[in-house]
Amino acid sequence: MTGGGKIANVYQTDRVAKKEEAPMSQSPVLDNPLKEGIRIERAADPCxxxxxxxxxxxxxxxxxxxxxALYIEGFLPREFxxxxxxxxxxxxxxxxxxxxxxLQQFAPDIPFDQDKWDRFASSxxxxxxxxxxxxGLHELSQLLGTLSQKHGxxxxxxxxxxxxxxxxNPILDRLAESNLVERRKGLTAPWPRIxxxxxxxxxxETAVALDERLHGVFKEDQVFRIDHYLGKETVQNIMVLRFANGIFEPLWNREHVDHVQITNAETIGVEGRGAYYEEAGNMRDMIQNHMLQLVSLVAMEPPISLAAEATRDEKAKVLRSIRPFDLNNLDKYAVRGQYGPGYIAGQAVPGYREEPKVAKDSNRETFTALKLHIDNWRWAGVPFYVRSGKRLSKHVTEIAVHFKKAPHRLFNLNFVDAAELIGPNILVMKIQPDEGISLKFATKQPGTTTKLRWLSMDFNYGTAFGERTPTAYERLIHDCISGDATLFSRSDAVQASWELISPVLEKWESEAPKNFPNYAAGTWGPPESDELLADDDDVWRSL
Ligand SMILES: NC(=O)c1ccc[n+]([C@@H]2O[C@H](COP(=O)([O-])OP(=O)(O)OC[C@H]3O[C@@H](n4cnc5c(N)ncnc54)[C@H](OP(=O)(O)O)[C@@H]3O)[C@@H](O)[C@H]2O)c1
Known part of the structure; x- marks a missing residue:
């Protein structure tokens, strides 16, 4: 790979990484990769x-x-x-x-080369x-000792x-009883990370217990809680968009933003994972981690530096600033739903309760919509609406920042078709299936009269750069090997998100929903989800 570097850390350009295929321990060692004309970005540690x-x-x-993929693109250390x-x-x-x-079955986009595979597989x-x-890890200790010598x-x-x-917990017990997690005082290497x-x-309660268990064996800076959403290009681009451009940040506050909508819509059902979903549900599966991470990235203050802790401090502050739910009026702030039978792309699909390993009278939510208030100086009075669900009518994840309308209607209804009613400017960060950004704005139609049209400027990662986008796991594994925790969830942030949603889950689990299933597969969720926005005269984006 040459040029800009697919896994270039947009936050930390001073770290370094190799940019040629790294045949791990078998490769000839370059004395000084810079001399060889290879652009250096971050170093992944031997491990x-x-x-x-x-x-x-x-x-x-x-x-x-x-x-x-990291190996063939030269991002793995040689000693690996x-x-x-x-x-x-x-x-x-x-x-x-x-x-x-x-690899051949699940990652057909990674160019397969037998020689490269053989070299990679030998490690x-x-x-x-x-x-x-x-x-259970006795043999592992011995093997790692041998491999440390063999692969450096x-x-x-x-x-x-x-x-x-x-x-x-059993694995942490095994690690604790082994000699694999010792960290010598005052030394950063050799390191264990998890x-x-x-x-x-x-x-x-269980999140705190897990942290205590982890901290019994590892220090917090050795713990990397992975949220693959944070490894996606657009998600990382949120910070670049906000803090590397001069035009957005002055508008990014209560003066100019009317509200924010974050949507995660899946057309698939539970796909054979009924037993898991019965335990978890949508709130635990999507909201507690992925969706609240997105909220924190959109709402955070600029960090004082690009060091991991500076970014993670700001994200944690957002999570702590979200107003706790009013459990006496929960319906005004949180809506749950479960899909019944319906149609997806013209095909009949069963309801959640008909899925394998799901109880016939299950009350597990497959849809959640929340209205969040971030009680701080920047966002006071700006609702953040979050919705996530299975078997919705389209597969899409996006963040839409709805700006306030122009203060004076110079161009009134005479200038627009009814179908083209001038709305607010909306900046959309598209996360999946296509990654990109679009900005919606009004423009004049060509012609002798002044007619307005609603258009969007679009940027798409796939076409703009013409390179394979690294998967989130590539990015995150590489970051962990390099010791960069920026994109991983920190203990206090995880606990803050549970503090917010655990009371809602408890309330929901203590009060059976009266109307489940309350939305048909292939729709946009229960009608109550629309009512959540109606109090503020807002509506969900039509996607
Ligand atoms: N699959 C995904 O795409 C995905 C996505 C996001 C997160 N995750 C998370 O990633 C984790 C793994 O998911 P997965 O889908 O890979 O799970 P999985 O397919 O059920 O695999 C579980 C693995 O654990 C091993 N195992 C189970 N009990 C064991 C024991 N007592 N001793 C030793 N090994 C044992 C199994 O070994 P044997 O097969 O040899 O019995 C198997 O290799 C989960 O926490 C899941 O929530 C998965």
Whole structure:
């Protein structure tokens, strides 16, 4: 890779990364990559990455493809190796073969090259183990010692929790009883780090308990709570858009913003994950983590620097500034829904209660809409509306900042068609399926009379840069190996988000909804979701 660098850290340009294929420990070492004309951005530390749960879905679909993409694009350190662990008995070669099959099946956009794969795969190892049995990591300690010598990983170990959350505590017990997590006083290396997959608890109490357990083994700066939303290009671009441009930030406040809408709409149902969804529901699955992270990025103050803690401080402040829900009038601020049977793209689909492993009388929410108030100087009086749901009519995730209308209607109804009524300017940050930005504004139609039309200026990541966009996992794994925690959730922010939503979940779980299912698959959720905005004369964007 040459040029701007796909994983260039937009926040920290002083860190460095290699920009050519890194054949890990087998590669010739460049004395000074700068001399070779290679642009340097960030350095990923030498390390061994241990994946707990390596026979699972996440490893196949996301982790190994991300690592291979990082490898072929030169972003992995030369001194790197992977150890996969799970119950299934396999040899190194069997594991490598199964990972190669998964790569070709799940990541067809990554150019496959057999030679490169062979070099990459020679640094992948597999070790079967039962994490819930004492001594389960004994062999791992020995293997990592050997690999540290063989691959030059310098004793740095990155542990990735890619297992069901019920195994987090047993794995932390195993790590605590091993010699793998020692951190010598005053030294930053060798380091242990741990990546934790969501869910980070299922309410405030369990989130605090998980943090205590993690902090019993790791220091907070060694804990990387992954939220793959934060690895998406547009999400990272929110900060660049706001703080690298002069024109937006002066408008980014209560004087000029009427309200903000954040939508996460999925057309799919629970896709065979009924048992998981029955436990979690939409609020835990989407709102507590992804949606509140988006709120904090849109609403945060400029950080004092691009250091990880400076950004994370500002995001945490936003979460702490969100007004607690008025539980006596909860319906005015929080709406839950569950889909019934309906149609998606003309195809009949079953209701949630008809899905496999879902109770026939389930009260689990598959849709949530919230009206949030951020009680601070910048946002007083500006509602942030957040909605997320399954089996909605379109697959789209976006943030729409609705600006206030022009103060005086110079161009009144005589200048516009009824269908083109002049509304507010809206800045939309599109997160998926297409990543990009669009700005909606009024313009004059060509002609001898003054007729106005509503148009948008669009920027699309895919077409604008013409490069493959790295997946969120590529970005985040690379950041973790480089020790950059900016895009990971910090303990206090996770707890602040649970403090906000746990009381709502408790109330919902103590009072059965009267009208579930309350929206048909293929619609935009229950009518109550519209009422949430009606008090302020707002309406959801028609997507
Ligand atoms: N899948 C995704 O796309 C995705 C996306 C976001 C987050 N996540 C999160 O990532 C984590 C992993 O998800 P997943 O979908 O990969 O789970 P999964 O497919 O159920 O895989 C679980 C893994 O854990 C291993 N395992 C289970 N019990 C074990 C034990 N007692 N000892 C040793 N190994 C054990 C399994 O090994 P065997 O197969 O050998 O029994 C398997 O490798 C979860 O926390 C999930 O919430 C997943």
């Amino acid at each position: 061994a990455m241990v994946i707990f749960g390596a026979h699972g879905d996440l490893t196949k679909r996301k982790l190994i493809p991300a690592l291979f 190796c992977v150890v996969g662990m799970s119950r299934t008995k396999m040899t190194d070669d069997e594991f490598r073969l199964s990972m190669k099959d998964s 992948i190892y597999y070790l079967p183990a039962h994490f819930d049995e004492p001594g 990983t310098q004793g740095n170990n990155l542990f990735y929790l890619s297992t069901p959350p019920s195994l987090y 990546i934790v997959e969501k869910p980070f608890g299922r309410d405030l």
